[in-house]
Amino acid sequence: MTPDQYARVEALFEAALAQPEQVRAMWLREQCPDDPEVLRKVDGMLALDASTLAALEAPAMGAGFHVGNADEIEQRIREEFAAAGRYQVESLLGEGGFGTVYRAAQVRPVRRHVALKVIKLGMDTRRILARFEAERQTLAMMNHPGIAKFLDAGTTASGRSFFVMELVDGRPITSYCDEHQLDTRLRLELFARVCEAIRHAHQKGILHRDIKPSNVLVTIQDGKPSPVVIDFGIARALDDDSGAMSLVTEHGQIIGTPEYMSPEQAEGSRDIDTRTDVYSLGVLLYELLTGSTPFERSSHAGASLLEWQRLIRELEPPTPSTRVRKSGERGAMAAKGRASDQAALSRLLQGDLDWIVMKAIEKDRSLRYESVDAMAADLNRYLNDEPVLARPQSAAYRFRKFARRNRAALGAALGMLLLLVGGVVGTSVGMVRALAARDREASERRRADEKAAIATAVTNFLNEDLLSALRPDEQGKDVTMRQVLDEATRRLEGRFPNQPEVEASVRVTIGGSFMHLGELDAAERQFTRALELRKNALGETHADALEAVHYLAKVHSLQGRYAESEAALRALLEHDRQLNGPESPNGPNIMGELANVLRRQGRLAESEQVFRQLLDIRRRVSGEEHEETLLTYTNLAALLRTTGQLDEAASMIERTLELQRKKLGPQHTHTLFTLGSLAVLHMQRGHLEASEALFAELLPMMRQQLGEEHPYTLFATGDMALLYVRQERLSDAEQLYTSALDGLTRVLGTEHPETLITMEHLGEVYLAQGRLDEARSLLSRVVHASRRIHGHDHPYTAASALKLAKALQQAACIEDAEIVLSDLVDGARRTHNARLMEFIEAHGRVLTGxxxxxxxxxxxxxxxxxxxxxxxxxxxxxxxxxxxxxxxxxxxxxxxxxxxxxxxxxxxxxxxxxx
Structure with missing residues (x-):
């Protein structure tokens, strides 16, 4: 074997030892598919390690290197420590990837039983020694009754590192609770003490990163159960950037236990924080309450590690109450072990405990509890019969989860919607919080109760009525989301005659779903009715009424009703600043929508100014790499492309795309927007092959993620058609423009601004193909529609009119062309249009002809x-x-x-x- 192969053997062997034994062989074959000799060597070492702790056969060790069998090793350990006179090894407690733990009796300076962890023979590589030393330092930093105490450390006569810990003679927390049939309340009280221990570690700057039942042992102290957290073997200092203790080994192996691993751990990210432990605590709480983890190894038998990573990142687990209710005999057994019955346990978990657990295990860590403290505080609120903070924030959140759980039943249209609806239904939280901050404690508590009641009613409607709206036997198995929403809307009529806030909240959620499907008229009807209900019930200036105004302004913008949208957004922004101050959490969302409305009106300088102000706020408040900050970069870069500031746009797009791919994933909607912007930028710069390659990557992902007829998919189709025009592939361009135009006409209507833009481009293709009558007819329709929508002299109308004049001129309709151009020049003089001279040149040439x-x-x-x-x-x-x-x-x-x-x-x- 070569030196490089020996190095690879060493790295793979170390990484494989840290894998769970059940998946170790499969993992190894995924990591080393290309070198059978290395694979055989590591396989042999792993087999030997199970009984004799084999060492690496690197040349420096020599051919005669021998370790011995397990009994021999334990005997050597006993003899070495006995000779030193401080510890007497009694029995083996367990083995990890690089250390063996023994039960031992300390004989001096005090007599007591301890846990003795000794590094394995052959495990003295730099990386293993670094991890062993890190664990020892980690334990030495902490002093808490809920964490196993560090007692001593040293090196044996043969040079093997060891350290000594408090011996925790207890049972894994789940086993203890089940064996003693603790009810839910007692389990929660015990779990709260685990949170206190982890909080102590976090205060010392330490993440555990492998919280699971076997690492939380329950002992009896003073006659009461007391949990103790052990095994900080893969812990990490929060401020440690050295990489020595990263989540990922040199060869990409993930450290942690899959069932309890957070999505960011599953991605192998180094960017982790205390919310990673919050996630694992959430999984542990889920198991304590239900008897199973959100994702069980038995349910995914045979899954590869890559499949486990995908499950953790993408699959939404059922709520604890749903898991108990739908687990049949196993659910009944779990309930019995909690001094309850299945139905009663499910009812107990439904609501607050569901919300607490699901908030802790939210895949987007920005939506989790920000700290273990915050999670423990919510648990204490529950135990004290106080409203929990997790619950009132998002009735729509439950709808989002419901939809993800029922993706197959809802069909392809809903599958597209799932990735979009979450952003729509959750933005009211900021307004609710901003208003609540102004109230005194008593009124705040009362309002929280009211919001909780509203959230429950909304959730019940969405989960029960929306679900029952699915009738595959009547509607076919591929039920569309539009069918489901139409049926839910019908059922909503008269359902809440004396609960206007509940009805309004449901309508906002349904309206958001319609909006993301591109069903803008239906969305407008829902938002308009929600606004009426909230104004009548709460007043025009209430945060919930303002939320409805915001959604209505957004849908008006998408409908091309820019003047209405702009007026509403400016009034909303001013009112929000008066109500909540200049740093209101709602301000950035309103500003972003306003900037887009200005851009769509062709007021590019104003739009750029607002986008840059928004970017400053996002960077200051959320940070340079936050998802919303990156989206603002994407939008600003698209505007810069339009105004010809290509160098700044390129720098912005490339950096943003790299970060979005890393943080959000390559198929996230925001990532796709930025990828499309880069494709257009390459086209603008004349890099047509690079542009085509990016479009070829982009369009299939957009069709998969958003759907064939989502407006954004259709916009991207039109952009690729423009590329074909630049490449003089007019037939291909015509085909794509025709497809995009048909889709936009169905989704947005014949006179939506984006529909007209696509119609105009198709007219230009007809012109280039010499199909003059078709070109003239299509461009004439665009001009007349644009005059109705934008106004006679609007820059968009003027640009379309110039193209119509050229078509008329080529079609030998010279007098008609002159009339259009004369009108264009007069309008440009009135409005000081920057293209006046271009219009005059065209008019002068026609007059010459x-x-x-x-x-x-x-x-x-x-x-x-x-x-x-x-x-x-x-x-x-x-x-x-x-x-x-x-x-x-x-x-x-x-x-x-x-x-x-x-x-x-x-x-x-x-x-x-x-x-």
Whole structure:
């Protein structure tokens, strides 16, 4: 074997030892598919380790290196410690990947039983020694009755490191609770003490990273059960950036126990914090309450480690109450072991305990409890019959979870929606919190109770009525989300005659779902009714009423009703600042929507200003790499592309995309938006092959994640069609534009601004193909619709009108073209449109073609005068174009002298330095 192979053997052997024995062989084959010799060597060492603790056969060890069998090893340990005179080894307690733990009697300076952990023979590599030393230092830092105490450390005569811990003679916490049939309340009280121990570790800057029942032992002290946390063997200092104790080994092996592992651990991320332990505590609490973990190894027998990672990251577990209710005989046994029956236990868990557990094991750690303290505080609120903080925040959260659990039944349309609806239904929390901060304690408590009651009613409707709206026997197995929402809306009518807040909350959730499906009219009806209900019940300035205003403004923006949306957003932003101050948590969301509305109106400078202000706030409040900060970068970069600031846009997009792929994943909606922006940027810069490759990667993911006819998928389809135009693949471009236009017409309507943009681009393709009548017809429809939507002189209308004029000119409808261009010039003068000179040039050329030379001369001389004074980028090219237009005019007019003069001026420009 080569030195490189020996190094790989060492690394794989160390990593494999840390894997659970049941999956070790499978893991090893996933990690080493390409070198049978290395694989055989590691297999042999692992087999030997099970009985004789084999060492590595590296050349430096020599061919005669021998370890001995397990009995021989234990005897050596006994003899070494006996000779030292301080500890007498009595029996083997257990083995880990790199250490063996013995029960021992300490004989001096005090007599007591202890746990003696000794590093294994052959495990004295730098990485193993670093981990062993880290565990020893970790234990020495802590002093808490709920954590096994560090007592002593040293090195044996043969040079083997060891340390001594308090001997915890107890049972795993789940076993203890089951054996003594503790009821739910007693289990919670015991668990609260575990939280206190972990909190102590966190205060010392230590994460445990492997919280599980076997590492939480219950002993009896003073006649009462007392939990003690052991095995900080894979703990990590919170401020340790050295990487010596990272979650991932050199070869990508994840440290931890799969059933209790947080999503960030499953991803192998080094970016972990106290919320990783919060997650594992949540899993432990789930098991204490239900008798099973959220993801059980027995339910996923044969799953590879990669499959376990996917399950942890993506699959939503049932709530504890649902697990008990649906576990049949096993649920009944779990209830009996908790001094209850199955139905009663499920009812007990439903509500507050469900919410506490599910908040702790939320996949997005920003939605978990921010600390163990916060989780323990909520448990104490429950035990003291106080409203828990987890519960009132999100009735819609339960709907999101329900939808994910029933993905198959809801069909493909719902599958697309699941990844989107969460962002819609949760944004009211900030407003509720902001308003609650203004109340005194008594009114705050009363309002919390009211919100809890509303949340319960909303949850029941969404989980029961929405679920019962699924009738696969009548509707077919591929029930669409639109069918489900329509049926739920019908059932909602008259359901809550005396509960306007409940009805409004349900309508906001359903409206958000309609909005993300692209069903904008249906969404508007739900938001409008929700606003009416909340204004009548709570008043116009209540946070819940303002939330409905925000959603209505958003749907108006998507409908192309920009003036209405902008007015509402500006009023909302001002009111929110008056109500909650300049640092209101709602302000950034409103600002982001306002910036988008301004962009869609073509007011790019104003939009850029708002986006930059928003970015400053996001960076200051949430941090540079927060999901919302990254999305703001994406939106600002897209705007910069539009205004031609390509270098800044490129830098922003590339950095943002790298972070989103790392933090959110390659198929997250925000990541896809940024990838699309990069594809368009490459197209703008003329890097057409690179652009095409990115579109080829993007579109399949968007179709899978969002659906074939989601507006964003259709927008990306149109962008790829534009790439085909640039590549002169007009037939391919026509096919994609036609597909996108058909979809947008169905989803957004015939006169939505985005539909019109796609229609305009298809008209341009027809023009390039020489299909003049079709081009003229389509572009004429765009102009007339744009005048109705944006106004006669709006920049978008003007741009479309210029294209129509060119189509008319090519179709030999010269007089019609002149009428359109004359109107364009007049409108641009009235509105100070930046493209005025471009319109004048087109008009002057048409006038020349019509033989109206005097009018053409006035227009083109004005054009030449303006362009001769311009210093903007590209001014020289525009000056030459003006000269060429005048040359054409005078040659058509038979005025050779003037034609020659302008020809000479054009030549002089060509010969000027730098041209």
């Amino acid at each position: 019509m033989g109206r030379y005097e009018a053409a001369e006035v227009a083109l001389l004005q054009l030449a005068d303006a362009r001769s004074r311009s210093t903007a980028p590209g001014a020289a090219d525009r000056w030459r174009a003006a000269c060429a237009a005048l040359v054409d005019l005078y040659e058509s007019w038979d005025r050779a002298d003037e034609a020659g003069m302008w020809t000479a001026m054009q030549a002089a420009q060509d010969e000027a330095p730098g041209h």
